[in-house]
Amino acid sequence: MVNASAAAICARGLTKDYGRGRGVFDVNLEVAAGEVLGFLGPNGAGKTVTMRHLMGFIKPQKGTVEILGHDCFRERPRVQARLGYLPGENVCMKEMTARSFLDLMAGMRGLRDRSRMRELVDVFDLDLGARIGGMSKGNRQKVAIVAAFMARPDVLLLDEPTSGLDPLMQERFLDLVEEERTRGVAILLSSHIFEEVGRACDRVAFIRAGRVAMTCTMDEVRSMRSRGYTIEFSSARERSRWELAHGNEPAKGEARGVELRDVRDVNALIRELSFYDVASVTSREQTLEELFLHLYEGDEPSGQR
Numbered sequence: 157m158v159n160a161s162a163a164a165i166c167a168r169g170l171t172k173d174y175g176r177g178r179g180v181f182d183v184n185l186e187v188a189a190g191e192v193l194g195f196l197g198p199n200g201a202g203k204t205v206t207m208r209h210l211m212g213f214i215k216p217q218k219g220t221v222e223i224l225g226h227d228c229f230r231e232r233p234r235v236q237a238r239l240g241y242l243p244g245e246n247v248c249m250k251e252m253t254a255r256s257f258l259d260l261m262a263g264m265r266g267l268r269d270r271s272r273m274r275e276l277v278d279v280f281d282l283d284l285g286a287r288i289g290g291m292s293k294g295n296r297q298k299v300a301i302v303a304a305f306m307a308r309p310d311v312l313l314l315d316e317p318t319s320g321l322d323p324l325m326q327e328r329f330l331d332l333v334e335e336e337r338t339r340g341v342a343i344l345l346s347s348h349i350f351e352e353v354g355r356a357c358d359r360v361a362f363i364r365a366g367r368v369a370m371t372c373t374m375d376e377v378r379s380m381r382s383r384g385y386t387i388e389f390s391s392a393r394e395r396s397r398w399e400l401a402h403g404n405e406p407a408k409g410e411a412r413g414v415e416l417r418d419v420r421d422v423n424a425l426i427r428e429l430s431f432y433d434v435a436s437v438t439s440r441e442q443t444l445e446e447l448f449l450h451l452y453e454g455d456e457p458s459g460q461r
């Protein structure tokens with residue numbers, strides 16, 4: 157079990173400038189034991205560079221990166237002995253079978269107890285006799301997952317972990333993350349899949365152009381989310397009346413529905429609708445994707461109603 161007192165994963169002021177605006181700049185991250193931090197951001201934002209620093213592969217230009225209180229670069233063997241890393245790019249050796257690759261990785265880690273490896277092979281329905289080079293992307297990803305989790309690490313760095321997995325295997329993977337979190341593991345999970353982050357993570361850090369633009373808890377995310385409403389008027393004429401009152405050109409045809417996004421004040425909406433003949437109102441919560449879209453697009457948050 158991990159010591160729960162200090163942050164298990166900690167980056168402070170992490171900077172690596174590759175020139176022309178590429179790299180990571182003054183990145184601060186903390187993940188506690190038993191916590192899953194989602195790491196979201198567009199392509200090239202700096203997620204993998206940050207993870208590779210945490211793995212001790214790269215020396216920070218400025219700032220510090222520590223895992224379980226140890227400097228990731230200077231104390232690399234000590235740090236790596238306690239963490240599991242699932243790289244975004246799969247680097248399994250192609251000529252080996254899954255069994256020989258996992259045996260090699262276990263040997264390198266000095267892992268004697270192979271019971272967890274066998275459990276994970278069963279969970280992910282992995283064919284140990286298959287040659288890695290002949291595997292599908294998803295099956296290669298399963299090999300990498302078993303390799304990352306089999307030593308029961310205290311810290312997990314997961315770079316786009318479900319890429320290539322089918323929906324059933326994605327489910328199993330998310331169950332595994334939950335199990336590890338309950339065991340007290342600190343987990344940093346980078347992803348482009350908002351739904352996955354919403355399900356698996358306690359907090360989310362959003363990185364853009366190498367800088368952490370926002371960090372918040374999933375509870376904060378939930379309270380920031382607005383709701384969308386679909387109003388179905390009793391007739392197309394009634395819908396046109398609504399559109400005109402809102403300065404919109406009424407749509408032609410017989411459609412009776414109107415979509416409203418980002419509704420903050422539901423009472424104001426209900427009061428307004430009382431002047432119309434409404435057939436039905438249905439509501440929908442803004443998705444995590446819609447909430448963060450402005451960060452992807454580089455815009456300011458869209459005006460809230």
Ligand SMILES: Nc1ncnc2c1ncn2[C@@H]1O[C@H](COP(=O)(O)OP(=O)(O)OP(=O)(O)O)[C@@H](O)[C@H]1O
Binds near residue numbers: 202206
């Ligand atoms: N060794 C390197 N030399 C020069 N530039 C690099 C190097 N490694 C990464 N970069 C640049 O740093 C930036 C961040 O890359 P990174 O791989 O961390 O993005 P990412 O957030 O993981 O993106 P993706 O979602 O596409 O995987 C990119 O502009 C990338 O081109």
